[in-house]
Amino acid sequence: MMSSFSPTQLASLRDMGIYEPFQQLVSWGNVYKSDINDHSPNTASSSVIQVDARVDDHNNIIKVKRRLAQNREAARKSRLRKKAYVQQLEESRLKLSQLEQELEKAKQQGLRVSNSIPSGSITNTRIATFEMEHSHWLEEQSRRVSELRIALQAHISDIELRMLVESCLNHYANLFRMKSDAAKADVFYLISGMWRTCTERFFQWIGGFRPSELLNVVMPYLQPLTDQQVLEVRNLQQSSQQAEDALSQGIEKLQQSLVENIVVDAFSMHYPPQMAAALENLQALEGFVNQADHLRQQTLQQMAKILTTRQSARGLLALGEYLHRLRALSSLWAARPREPT
Amino acid sequence: MQYKPETRSSLSFNKVNNMGVFPLDTLVRVESMASENAVVIFSVSTCCMCHAVSGLFRGMGVSPGVHELDLHPYGVEINRALLRLLGCSSGTSTSPGGLPVVFIGGKMVGSMERVMASHINGSLVPLLKDAGALCL
Numbered sequence: 001m002m003s004s005f006s007p008t009q010l011a012s013l014r015d016m017g018i019y020e021p022f023q024q025l026v027s028w029g030n031v032y033k034s035d036i037n038d039h040s041p042n043t044a045s046s047s048v049i050q051v052d053a054r055v056d057d058h059n060n061i062i063k064v065k066r067r068l069a070q071n072r073e074a075a076r077k078s079r080l081r082k083k084a085y086v087q088q089l090e091e092s093r094l095k096l097s098q099l100e101q102e103l104e105k106a107k108q109q110g111l112r113v114s115n116s117i118p119s120g121s122i123t124n125t126r127i128a129t130f131e132m133e134h135s136h137w138l139e140e141q142s143r144r145v146s147e148l149r150i151a152l153q154a155h156i157s158d159i160e161l162r163m164l165v166e167s168c169l170n171h172y173a174n175l176f177r178m179k180s181d182a183a184k185a186d187v188f189y190l191i192s193g194m195w196r197t198c199t200e201r202f203f204q205w206i207g208g209f210r211p212s213e214l215l216n217v218v219m220p221y222l223q224p225l226t227d228q229q230v231l232e233v234r235n236l237q238q239s240s241q242q243a244e245d246a247l248s249q250g251i252e253k254l255q256q257s258l259v260e261n262i263v264v265d266a267f268s269m270h271y272p273p274q275m276a277a278a279l280e281n282l283q284a285l286e287g288f289v290n291q292a293d294h295l296r297q298q299t300l301q302q303m304a305k306i307l308t309t310r311q312s313a314r315g316l317l318a319l320g321e322y323l324h325r326l327r328a329l330s331s332l333w334a335a336r337p338r339e340p341t
Numbered sequence: 342m343q344y345k346p347e348t349r350s351s352l353s354f355n356k357v358n359n360m361g362v363f364p365l366d367t368l369v370r371v372e373s374m375a376s377e378n379a380v381v382i383f384s385v386s387t388c389c390m391c392h393a394v395s396g397l398f399r400g401m402g403v404s405p406g407v408h409e410l411d412l413h414p415y416g417v418e419i420n421r422a423l424l425r426l427l428g429c430s431s432g433t434s435t436s437p438g439g440l441p442v443v444f445i446g447g448k449m450v451g452s453m454e455r456v457m458a459s460h461i462n463g464s465l466v467p468l469l470k471d472a473g474a475l476c477l
Binding site for chain 1: 387388389390392393394396397400401453454457458460461462463465
């Protein structure tokens with residue numbers, strides 16, 4: 001996604017808080033593209049005994065002029081791309097603030113912006129509280145991610161970095177606590193992911209991110225790892241995957257039981273739908289959401305145990321930026337230009 | 342699983358006991374059931390979390406022994422005993438009734454949460470190996 005951005009664009013993206021830590025992932029456009037017709041003196045054929053110095057200089061001047069022209073063109077194109085990108089961001093920011101205003105208005109009118117409104121104002125209050133707390137959580141999260149970025153660049157002491165890492169992990173723990181309270185109030189709200197952006201929902205597994213997937217995202221940013229660490233991380237990925245599969249199987253069984261309980265046997269009118277049993281199935285859902293969050297928390301903590309302080313900080317930074325970018329993508333998607341229907 | 346029919350007279354003593362003393366024969370029964378296999382799961386046949394935990398072990402190549410307490414003649418007492426062993430009141434984060442409860446090598450590991458936590462922190466596999474549930 002970022003591969004077509006030039007250095008100047010990257011700099012302004014960095015300022016906007018979208019940071020690309022791995023510059024080798026970014027192609028720097030035409031700037032350093034090698035000239036196809038480049039005849040370096042080193043590859044000159046052995047049949048050429050003497051090179052006329054003046055002709056050589058003239059050729060070099062042509063090459064330099066051509067390269068400068070290409071640079072100018074690349075810079076111009078990248079300025080245009082930057083302009084278009086900034087415009088898109090501005091539009092989506094506007095759209096976002098409009099939506100926030102509408103949401104505020106709707107909340108004040110006592111309505112809830114969701115499809116599955118459960119009856120009961122207590123539930124509504126709890127969910128509204130969760131939404132508010134979650135938006136504060138997101139703000140706090142981006143502050144912490146910035147702190148990590150600055151700290152890693154500033155080369156602070158290991159002790160101070162450790163404190164930052166711990167506070168980041170605690171911040172995630174707060175999220176899981178909030179989710180657990182929300183699940184008690186309305187598990188379907190939580191599991192629907194309505195409180196998340198559309199791209200996050202696309203990757204959703206039982207009301208949140210899939211731990212093994214996040215490990216994959218974060219891995220490149222932890223290098224170099226010792227052999228022992230590589231082994232431990234692989235084991236963690238495998239255990240996490242196995243635990244995820246187990247919970248998924250449990251949910252499938254839950255769905256199966258639910259269907260069996262409410263389906264009426266067409267051949268025997270004496271077998272009524274087992275609504276009480278079906279309700280029990282639904283009650284079990286909260287347990288699965290809690291176990292999934294518990295798995296997320298355990299995976300994060302185990303990573304922090306396997307890694308050094310600096311590696312953990314880099315991992316948490318990469319994770320925070322990945323999630324931020326995923327959310328930003330949702331806004332861009334919502335604001336994308338579309339043909340009038 | 343085939344359950345041997347037993348008289349309930351030996352258990353009626355415990356019903357009279359009002360001090361909440363731990364019924365000894367239930368404990369003994371739990372212990373013996375927990376030692377039947379390297380991995381033993383106390384479960385309820387309709388419980389999906391129980392299905393998940395046995396799926397976890399099967400996915401690791403372990404075949405656990407599963408006791409469905411809702412189909413067991415002394416299931417209620419066993420369930421109560423297990424809850425006391427877990428040291429928690431009713432209403433845990435996994436499922437009502439405190440099940441599933443997992444034993445490895447005859448020793449109690451605990452609920453789904455404990456099992457997953459020990460798998461993530463790497464302590465589950467050594468436990469399984471020690472109990473002979475996993476070959477190298």
